[in-house]
Amino acid sequence: MLTLFGKSKSKRLCDGVSRRDFLRIGGLGLGGLALPDLLRAEAQAGKRQSHKAVIMIFMTGGPPHQDMYDLKMDAPAEVRGEFKPIATNVTGIQICEHLPLIARQMDKYAVIRSMVGSTGAHSQFQCTTGWENPRQGRPAFGSAVARLQGKVNADSPPYTSLWYPWNEPNPGPGFLGTTYAPFEPKGGDKANMVLKGISLDRLNERRALLGSFDQLRSELDGSGVRQGMDSFKEQAFNILSSSKLVDALDLKKEKPAVVERYGMGNDSLRLPSVPQNLLLARRLVEAGARVVTLNHAVWDWHDQNFRRAKENFPIFEKALTALVEDLHERGMADDVTVIAWGEFGRTPQINRNAGRDHWPRVSCALLAGGGMRTGQVIGSTDRLGGEARERPVTFQEVFATLYHNLGIDVNTATVNDPTGRPQYLVESGVQPVRELVS
Numbered sequence: 001m002l003t004l005f006g007k008s009k010s011k012r013l014c015d016g017v018s019r020r021d022f023l024r025i026g027g028l029g030l031g032g033l034a035l036p037d038l039l040r041a042e043a044q045a046g047k048r049q050s051h052k053a054v055i056m057i058f059m060t061g062g063p064p065h066q067d068m069y070d071l072k073m074d075a076p077a078e079v080r081g082e083f084k085p086i087a088t089n090v091t092g093i094q095i096c097e098h099l100p101l102i103a104r105q106m107d108k109y110a111v112i113r114s115m116v117g118s119t120g121a122h123s124q125f126q127c128t129t130g131w132e133n134p135r136q137g138r139p140a141f142g143s144a145v146a147r148l149q150g151k152v153n154a155d156s157p158p159y160t161s162l163w164y165p166w167n168e169p170n171p172g173p174g175f176l177g178t179t180y181a182p183f184e185p186k187g188g189d190k191a192n193m194v195l196k197g198i199s200l201d202r203l204n205e206r207r208a209l210l211g212s213f214d215q216l217r218s219e220l221d222g223s224g225v226r227q228g229m230d231s232f233k234e235q236a237f238n239i240l241s242s243s244k245l246v247d248a249l250d251l252k253k254e255k256p257a258v259v260e261r262y263g264m265g266n267d268s269l270r271l272p273s274v275p276q277n278l279l280l281a282r283r284l285v286e287a288g289a290r291v292v293t294l295n296h297a298v299w300d301w302h303d304q305n306f307r308r309a310k311e312n313f314p315i316f317e318k319a320l321t322a323l324v325e326d327l328h329e330r331g332m333a334d335d336v337t338v339i340a341w342g343e344f345g346r347t348p349q350i351n352r353n354a355g356r357d358h359w360p361r362v363s364c365a366l367l368a369g370g371g372m373r374t375g376q377v378i379g380s381t382d383r384l385g386g387e388a389r390e391r392p393v394t395f396q397e398v399f400a401t402l403y404h405n406l407g408i409d410v411n412t413a414t415v416n417d418p419t420g421r422p423q424y425l426v427e428s429g430v431q432p433v434r435e436l437v438s
Contacts, residue, residue, distance in 0.1 A: 014061075014122070014300050050335045051152050052406045053285045054370075055323070056141070056293045057278070058124050059316075059342035060166055061300030064356050065364035066348065066385035067309055069095050069377075070113045075384050079348045082306050090375045098313045101321040102366075107375040108324050108333075110436055112365040114379025114388035117395055118344040120360035122300070127343055128171035128293060130399035130426060139415065140171035141399065142291035143180040144425060147415050148408055149290060156288030157183040162277045163295055171293060175417050182293070251276060254283070258326075263318040265297075275319035282326055285336055290406065299342055303353035316340075324368045337370030337405045339398070348384040362388050365398060370405040372436040393433060399425070401432040 066072055071085045071094070085094035088106035095103055095111075102109065119132050131138040139147070142159030151158050161182035163170040173180040251259055263275045274296045281292040296316060301308045320340060327333040345363035346356030362381055368374060379391040400410045403425055410430065414422035 014302050050330075050332045051285075051288070051290070052335050053289060054141070054145075054291050054337045054339070054402050054406065055278075055281045055285065056128070056291070056402075057320070057338070057340040058127055058163075058293065058295040059297070059299050059340060060124075060295045061122065061298045062342040062344045062346060062358060062363070063299040064301065064305060064309065064346040065113070065362070066346070066381075067096060067305065067356075068099065068313075069111045069364050069366065070381055070385055071096060072348075072381075072383060072385045075348070078350050079384050081350060083309070093375075093377055096309075096313070098310060099317050101317045105321060105324065108328065108368050110367045110372060110374045110376050110378060112367070112378045112393050112398070112433075113381055114390065114392050115341070115345075115363040115365050115395070115398075116361070116388050116392040118360035118363060120344055120358060122358075123343060124168060124171060124295070126395055127341060129174070130396050137175040137417075138423075139174035139176045139180065140182065140293070141402065142171070142182055142293060143173035143176050144415055145291050145403075145406060145408070146173075146180045147176050148413055149406070152288035152290060156284075158288075158290040159183065160185070160284050160289045160292045161294070162274075162280060163293060164274070166295070166298075176415060251279065254279065261325075262322045263315060265315060275315060275322075278319040278323045279326075282323055282332075282336075285332070286330075296340070301346070301355050302351065302357055303355040305346070305350065305355045307354075320366075327369055333369045334371040335369075337372070337402060338368040339365060339402065340367075341365035341398075345385075348386040359386070361386060365393075367436065370402075372401075372405070373438075376435065378433065378435050391435075394430070396426045396430045397433050400430050401436055404432040404437055 066079075067081055067083055071083060072080045073085065074080075084097045086097045086100065086103055087094055088103040090106045093106055093111075095106070117132075119126055123134070125134045126132055128140045128142075129138045130141065140159075140161075142161070146158040149158065159180070159182045161170045161184050163184070170182060170184055172182070259276070259279065262279045265275060274294060277294045277296075281289075281294060284292050296319075297312055299312070320338075324333075324338060327336050327338070342363065344358055344360040347359045349356075351357060362385070379393055380389045381387060382389045403410050403413070408425070410425045410432075414424055417423050
């Protein structure tokens with residue numbers, strides 16, 4: 001069995017919902033087949049191809065903004081906590097002393113300290129679609145991109161999710177339908193990805209036979225479901241006809257020094273070893289993915305906030321800085337946007353359990369690459385870190401920026417809802433964050 005970066009342990013968020021931290025290859029049924037697709041995770045040797053892409057890192061549970069990028073040294077002790085700020089390599093910008101690696105390459109990042117408009121829910125929906133109401137069926141960012149831009153190449157799905165399960169299903173295609181669902185390399189068995197005693201010629205015969213049946217069924221099905229199933233079957237055949245696809249997701253094929261550079265999760269903390277997923281995200285982009293989403297650890301620290309931060313910050317920043325360095329070294333930094341954020345911030349007031357509770361009124365985001373203007377801080381909060389004071393930035397503005405970085409104009413691009421009515425990607429009048437793209 002090929003397990004991706006994590007042992008089978010469980011963790012509960014404050015709402016009591018279980019989260020399993022494993023990702024396995026396998027899973028979709030097609031006669032004897034088992035997956036929708038596997039990606040080539042590396043470009044051909046000696047050939048570096050770069051295209052516009054986004055890697056989105058969702059910090060599950062809500063990271064403490066005032067203990068990372070917006071320390072409040074003038075606040076009372078019960079607000080400011082025990083961490084001290086340190087200088088970065090950009091004059092005038094300070095961040096937490098326990099994020100020294102990010103501090104050393106701050107010129108490659110932009111910090112938004114004034115994210116506003118969170119719904120306050122333990123939900124990834126707003127961070128993966130840009131919209132507030134799940135009942136509207138809005139597609140995940142990656143699904144919308146897949147619909148608008150399609151595949152970079154025939155072998156690689158445009159949208160891949162490396163999401164570990166927690167309190168919601170993985171971000172999906174919404175009203176766009178299953179054709180634009182993310183490729184999800186989880187569940188199942190590696191053995192299902194190889195031909196078991198069936199020759200390639202025999203596989204192709206079965207493929208042709210299924211195609212004959214599907215042509216008839218497609219004529220009888222106008223719902224769009226058949227189209228999505230056909231897409232998945234095509235991808236499943238691609239797996240079985242290329243052993244290279246199986247090898248691509250095996251990081252044993254990566255140079256050990258590169259793997260070490262990203263680090264490993266601390267299983268004693270019941271964290272999934274998601275640092276390796278950041279490396280895999282880079283490999284998937286090189287293979288042709290336009291959007292890769294993943295979630296990182298659990299940041300829902302209602303107790304022992306500072307102890308947990310000391311344990312988690314080093315794992316997070318080692319992987320993140322390795323990813324950003326990799327993108328620069330491989331000539332991909334101008335094309336690939338990286339964003340790391342959570343669904344809300346944490347309370348200014350430290351509670352009696354030395355933790356911070358949910359705080360939707362303001363939060364933070366960290367961005368890199370994408371040809372953006374980095375080495376800057378956008379926005380500010382008040383003395384307690386509880387309200388945006390200058391330049392509040394909305395989730396939709398960030399999504400407009402991500403679409404812009406992919407070459408998609410939010411003023412004109414639309415996707416059709418189930419009634420055939422075109423829907424804009426963001427609300428009318430919302431524009432990319434001007435400080436990042438102008």
